[in-house]
Amino acid sequence: MDLDALVRPILDLLREAEARDVRITDLVGPQAHADAFAALGAPLSLGPGDEPLDPATLTRAIEAIIARSVRTLHPRFFNQNFAGADPIAVVGDFLGAALNTTMATYEAAPVFTLIEREVLARLAALAGWPAHEGVFVPGGSFSNLYALQLARLRIDPEARERGHDGAPLVAFTSTHAHYSLEKSVVLLGLGRRAIIKVACDERGRMRPDALAAAIDEALARGQRPFFVNATAGTTVLGGFDPLPALAELAERHGMWLHVDGSFGASALFSAAQAHLMDGVARADSLAWNLHKMLGVTQQCAAFLVRGTGALRAAFATGASYLFQPDKPYAELDSGDATFQCARRVDALKAWLVWKTRGEAGFASRIDHAVGLADHCAARIAGDPRFCLAAPPSWVNVCFWWIPPDLRPFAGRTPEVDTTLHALAPRIKAAMLRRGEAMLGFQPVDGGPNCFRLLFINPATTIADVDATLEIVDACGREALA
Numbered sequence: 001m002d003l004d005a006l007v008r009p010i011l012d013l014l015r016e017a018e019a020r021d022v023r024i025t026d027l028v029g030p031q032a033h034a035d036a037f038a039a040l041g042a043p044l045s046l047g048p049g050d051e052p053l054d055p056a057t058l059t060r061a062i063e064a065i066i067a068r069s070v071r072t073l074h075p076r077f078f079n080q081n082f083a084g085a086d087p088i089a090v091v092g093d094f095l096g097a098a099l100n101t102t103m104a105t106y107e108a109a110p111v112f113t114l115i116e117r118e119v120l121a122r123l124a125a126l127a128g129w130p131a132h133e134g135v136f137v138p139g140g141s142f143s144n145l146y147a148l149q150l151a152r153l154r155i156d157p158e159a160r161e162r163g164h165d166g167a168p169l170v171a172f173t174s175t176h177a178h179y180s181l182e183k184s185v186v187l188l189g190l191g192r193r194a195i196i197k198v199a200c201d202e203r204g205r206m207r208p209d210a211l212a213a214a215i216d217e218a219l220a221r222g223q224r225p226f227f228v229n230a231t232a233g234t235t236v237l238g239g240f241d242p243l244p245a246l247a248e249l250a251e252r253h254g255m256w257l258h259v260d261g262s263f264g265a266s267a268l269f270s271a272a273q274a275h276l277m278d279g280v281a282r283a284d285s286l287a288w289n290l291h292k293m294l295g296v297t298q299q300c301a302a303f304l305v306r307g308t309g310a311l312r313a314a315f316a317t318g319a320s321y322l323f324q325p326d327k328p329y330a331e332l333d334s335g336d337a338t339f340q341c342a343r344r345v346d347a348l349k350a351w352l353v354w355k356t357r358g359e360a361g362f363a364s365r366i367d368h369a370v371g372l373a374d375h376c377a378a379r380i381a382g383d384p385r386f387c388l389a390a391p392p393s394w395v396n397v398c399f400w401w402i403p404p405d406l407r408p409f410a411g412r413t414p415e416v417d418t419t420l421h422a423l424a425p426r427i428k429a430a431m432l433r434r435g436e437a438m439l440g441f442q443p444v445d446g447g448p449n450c451f452r453l454l455f456i457n458p459a460t461t462i463a464d465v466d467a468t469l470e471i472v473d474a475c476g477r478e479a480l481a
Contacts, residue, residue, distance in 0.1 A: 084457030092349025104335030128281030140262030143287030151256030204239030233264020238394030243279025
């Protein structure tokens, strides 16, 4: 097998990452993809009579996969809360996959165990936690699930053996928080009614007065508040909840304070943006996804806990075939501090990128993204073709394209909302046909669909921002026609 030939298309993809003349996507239906692979002699279907692919066909299949996938490395990909994978992280993923081990024990992953401990220690130091523990998990949703479980066990340690005793536990999160909180209370057997969603301000930040009122109302109903989820960098608006005020309320009522910083915790690398995370040192746990703002390949998500002992108390089972206390370096085994047994060596790619770019490089990446968002918001504010849908925050800019007959924009009415809401998906469809830029749309707080630009890729330039707005305008006119 010619491995060099198989890897070459992948290396070419990385070398072309900043090319702007390459289509981001060719969105077609499932049958078109199936037909294309069948024509190559590499059908997507699998069956007992299939012949192994020869090396040339396998190479063509890899090339087709690349050609038919979304180019998230493209400088005008703004569609998700990740973009612009660092090539060094890709190397780290490749190396980790080639070594193919598990993080469960030190003896199976000695270097990776030490690397994970060092990465977690530095992240905890940036959060202001001298004493900490943590693990890398498959994503921010797992971090939020773990935080809820640790919070539940802190107020009811017997729940680990007994299960839930039916006590009316309630957790609080904002209306702009990630949907994984709602899924997590279901998985923990608390039920969806255990989540109380708290009102936010116009920037998507949880209002402390609304949280205080929600806590009082829950107590009056005979419920037991035990958990507050604060979001640092909401998905749509990029809002940062006011951590000091939320910490005050959590401490007053004996609640666990978790910070879902999956998107925004990387602000701690930037001297100019770190203030957004003020108060995180008072939190009990923190979710931090390095695959978002720092360009590490997915997944690379750290879950950190202030203090020590909570993770093992929650998850340890002492499986005798794996965690023998009398073997060398058993105290370094991490498998009993997490729900998972086999874990990917995700810390490796983070460590390699960190060693290559340095914290100054991370800070520059953050500041560049915020600068692009500021430029974009200023452009939109001065252009009658567009209107900001919310005050800009972090690296998020939400806006509407205003059709000519509504200019100058006089404000929203039910009729205007109906028009704007229907236009967004039509404009998005036109953009996908062109393949020159990709951004998402969604409603905010019950309003009409708006577009969301997320600035994450360090290869994106001010010229890309301006060009993307022109593409939106062109697609808007096409949608009207």
